[in-house]
Amino acid sequence: MLHIDDLVVRYGSAVAIDGLSLHVEAGEMVALVGPNGAGKSTLINTVTGLLSPASGSVRCEGRVAQVPEGRQMFADMTVEDNLLLGGWSIRNRDLSEVFDLLPDLAGMRRRKAGRLSGGQQQMVAVGRALMARPDLLAIDELSLGLAPLVVAELAGHLRVLNRERGTAVLLVEQEVGLAFDVCARACVLEAGRVVASGPSASVAKSDAVRRAYFGDLGQEEAGQATMTEAVT
Numbered sequence: 001m002l003h004i005d006d007l008v009v010r011y012g013s014a015v016a017i018d019g020l021s022l023h024v025e026a027g028e029m030v031a032l033v034g035p036n037g038a039g040k041s042t043l044i045n046t047v048t049g050l051l052s053p054a055s056g057s058v059r060c061e062g063r064v065a066q067v068p069e070g071r072q073m074f075a076d077m078t079v080e081d082n083l084l085l086g087g088w089s090i091r092n093r094d095l096s097e098v099f100d101l102l103p104d105l106a107g108m109r110r111r112k113a114g115r116l117s118g119g120q121q122q123m124v125a126v127g128r129a130l131m132a133r134p135d136l137l138a139i140d141e142l143s144l145g146l147a148p149l150v151v152a153e154l155a156g157h158l159r160v161l162n163r164e165r166g167t168a169v170l171l172v173e174q175e176v177g178l179a180f181d182v183c184a185r186a187c188v189l190e191a192g193r194v195v196a197s198g199p200s201a202s203v204a205k206s207d208a209v210r211r212a213y214f215g216d217l218g219q220e221e222a223g224q225a226t227m228t229e230a231v232t
């Protein structure tokens with residue numbers, strides 16, 4: 001349902017995405033991992049239309065919604081009003097669907113978003129994106145600054161969302177263990193390219209992941225990072 005082909009994205013003369021192709025099937029959960037500056041956020045922001053390609057194409061058959069890095073709450077607005085903003089493009093905006101999936105939000109609907117904990121705010125950010133009834137949910141750093149228990153609860157909600165509604169998920173995540181656990185498939189980005197792709201359990205053992213997170217390959221091997229490692 002998401003087709004990204006030969007994508008190039010630039011900031012001025014700097015190339016952030018460098019000829020990247022990636023395809024996501026309907027209902028698939030795909031993790032995007034890689035070192036700082038690899039282009040993960042740029043890719044997500046291009047998928048959701050916040051950035052435009054310099055060349056190549058991004059085509060999505062269905063609605064996309066984003067959970068942005070840092071949550072981006074409207075702090076002085078209530079939880080309910082934050083949620084309603086997420087559904088601005090929907091004719092009959094109905095909070096009940098989101099409350100069914102994230103029941104804790106119903107109890108905090110009248111509270112100011114800025115008064116909530118980080119985990120509660122992240123739940124609002126997920127709920128706000130779900131108000132658009134997306135076919136693809138693009139999440140930039142689910143776990144950022146959150147306690148492991150809170151992250152585990154959010155991950156559980158994502159699994160239910162995927163299982164019960166068939167929503168596809170593109171998850172950018174620094175916590176690779178979490179990303180591989182939640183998503184059946186993973187792609188490793190380096191310097192704006194996909195350098196490994198396949199089932200998460202296999203990608204977890206790939207050279208690309210060792211290079212990105214453990215730095216335990218020699219210079220010579222690191223220099224060979226430009227070819228895609230197809231992991232099966």
Ligand SMILES: Nc1ncnc2c1ncn2[C@@H]1O[C@H](COP(=O)(O)OP(=O)(O)OP(=O)(O)O)[C@@H](O)[C@H]1O
Pocket residue numbers: 011014015016034035036037038039040041042043
């Ligand atoms: N607004 C910007 N202006 C110029 N260059 C940018 C901008 N945003 C990102 N970049 C550059 O584009 C490249 C990709 O950045 P991006 O934030 O997409 O990577 P990332 O994989 O999400 O990194 P991180 O894990 O640190 O968030 C990096 O070299 C970064 O410095």
